[in-house]
Amino acid sequence: NAGVMQNPRHLVRRRGQEARLRCSPMKGHSHVYWYRQLPEEGLKFMVYLQKENIIDESGMPKERFSAEFPKEGPSILRIQQVVRGDSAAYFCASSSARLSGITDTQYFGPGTRLTVL
């Protein structure tokens, strides 16, 4: 039973380019969460998605960032016109149920390390 998969593991982009980060949740999980970890910081919530729906995007920067979780295929976090400050580790997590009244928890992927030159 494969865990949460993220690819690529490392991504290098020049300023102004687009970055696309992919996340395949654990089998049977329909809830996906994206987090960003800046150096020496904790993980910061960005967005929570279910299949074809954005449930909570309160942690997403207002511009250049978008996320989707289509009916088929992985969840995508897209960053347009990247800047140096976007350099971070981006983690995806999945769960089988909503966290409210939690008995389940989120399972994290290995992360994508984005470096913007």
Add this chain to the structure above:
Amino acid sequence: DQQVKQNSPSLSVQEGRISILNCDYTNSMFDYFLWYKKYPAEGPTFLISISSIKDKNEDGRFTVFLNKSAKHLSLHIVPSQPGDSAVYFCAASLDDKIIFGKGTRLHILP
């Protein structure tokens, strides 16, 4: 505005002794508290959680204590083992979000 605070960036403990990692929070509406362990170049892995209505939860070598009046929780690891060397994140859940502290790096000394 840090809602979950881990004030010790690092901690060194002798192998075999007890490791105590501390965490403070500000939001009394959090319903669950969680501890995650993270090795370099890997994602966090869930360790143990506690409901806000409990004051203790134990799982093997790991015990989490919650003091709601002080808005404080701690993770005890006993006995500490070399494989416990990692970064430990305290986290709290509210609605659909998990809010993380900045982490404490635990070094287990031989």
